[in-house]
Amino acid sequence: MVLEQYIQRVEEKLLQLVKKFQQLQAENVLLKEEINTQQQALQQQQTAIQSLEDKLQLARIAATAQGGSAIAEDDAAFRKEIRGKINDYIKEIDRCIALLND
Numbered sequence: 754m755v756l757e758q759y760i761q762r763v764e765e766k767l768l769q770l771v772k773k774f775q776q777l778q779a780e781n782v783l784l785k786e787e788i789n790t791q792q793q794a795l796q797q798q799q800t801a802i803q804s805l806e807d808k809l810q811l812a813r814i815a816a817t818a819q820g821g822s823a824i825a826e827d828d829a830a831f832r833k834e835i836r837g838k839i840n841d842y843i844k845e846i847d848r849c850i851a852l853l854n855d
Contacts, residue, residue: 813831 814835
């Protein structure tokens with residue numbers, strides 16, 4: 754009789770463990786889906802940020818090309834960077850022309 758009761762308690766505890774395990778598995782699946790959703794949202798936000806940064810860069814370049822604006826005038830380092838990039842592009846164009854002439 755005592756052994757049967759012990760076995761029954763073990764079975765009950767085992768069933769509780771199995772039920773808890775299944776609950777945790779379901780929760781794990783939901784959390785993984787939430788992580789995927791959050792990662793996708795983060796990727797979209799990073800893409801949007803990069804797009805806005807590119808637009809800002811283009812606006813600054815355009816302002817500099819038009820003779821300056823409040824944004825470009827305040828940023829001498831930016832103008833120096835743009836001049837450096839333009840010089841690099843000119844050098845690359847010169848190299849391409851030299852290769853075409855050979």
